[in-house]
Amino acid sequence: MKPPAADGTAKVRRALCPGSFDPVTNGHIDIIGRTASLYDEVVVAVFVNQSKSGLFSVDERREMLLEVTSAYPNVTIDTFEGLVVDYCRAHDIPVIVKGLRAVSDFDYELQMAQMNRGLAGVDTLFMPTNPEYSFLASSLVKEIAKWSGDVSSLVPPNVLKMLKERNSATS
Numbered sequence: 529m530k531p532p533a534a535d536g537t538a539k540v541r542r543a544l545c546p547g548s549f550d551p552v553t554n555g556h557i558d559i560i561g562r563t564a565s566l567y568d569e570v571v572v573a574v575f576v577n578q579s580k581s582g583l584f585s586v587d588e589r590r591e592m593l594l595e596v597t598s599a600y601p602n603v604t605i606d607t608f609e610g611l612v613v614d615y616c617r618a619h620d621i622p623v624i625v626k627g628l629r630a631v632s633d634f635d636y637e638l639q640m641a642q643m644n645r646g647l648a649g650v651d652t653l654f655m656p657t658n659p660e661y662s663f664l665a666s667s668l669v670k671e672i673a674k675w676s677g678d679v680s681s682l683v684p685p686n687v688l689k690m691l692k693e694r695n696s697a698t699s
C-alpha cells in the first residue's frame with residue numbers, strides 16, 4: 529500500500545531512468561521494467577548530448593524506447609538537455625534509478641549520485657542488473673553490430689532491425 533504523505537493524501541511515487549540509450553538494450557529494458565513494478569510512474573529520459581553524436585538520433589532512440597516499453601502503462605518516454613537534477617525538479621521527480629552492472633560502474637555512478645543529491649536533494653537508487661546482462665553495453669552492441677556480429681540476444685527486435693538498417697546504409 530502507498531504510504532500517506534504528510535497531508536494525509538497518497539503521494540504518487542515517481543522515478544526517473546535517465547541515459548543515452550544509443551540504442552536501448554535488453555539490459556536497459558530489464559531495469560526499466562523492474563523500476564516500473566516499484567513506482568507508480570516512471571519517466572525514461574534520453575539525454576541530449578550536443579557534444580557527442582550518437583549512432584542514432586535522439587528521436588530514433590525515443591521511438592525505439594516507446595516501442596519496447598509499450599507493455600508498461602506507467603512508463604513514459606521523454607528527452608532532456610541540461611542537468612538531470614533540473615529535469616527532476618521541473619517534473620517533481622525525487623529519485624533517479626540507475627542499473628549497476630559491475631563494481632566498475634560504481635565509482636562514477638556514486639560520484640554522480642552524490643553530486644546530484646548535493647545539487648538538488650535528488651536521491652539515486654542503484655539496481656543491480658540481471659547477471660545475464662552484466663557485460664552488456666550499448667557501445668559494445670554498436671561495435672559488434674557494425675562488424676555484422678550477432679546481437680540478437682542483446683537487443684529487442686526493433687533495435688536489431690534499426691542496427692541492421694543503419695549499418696547496411698553506412699557500409
Ligand code: PNS
Nearest residue numbers: 546547548549575610611612613640643
Ligand atoms: O547511458 P549513460 O550514457 O550512462 O547516461 C549518463 C547520463 C545521461 C544519465 C548522465 O551523463 C547524466 O545524467 N547527464 C545529464 C547531465 C548531468 O546532469 N550531468 C551531471 C551529473 S552529476
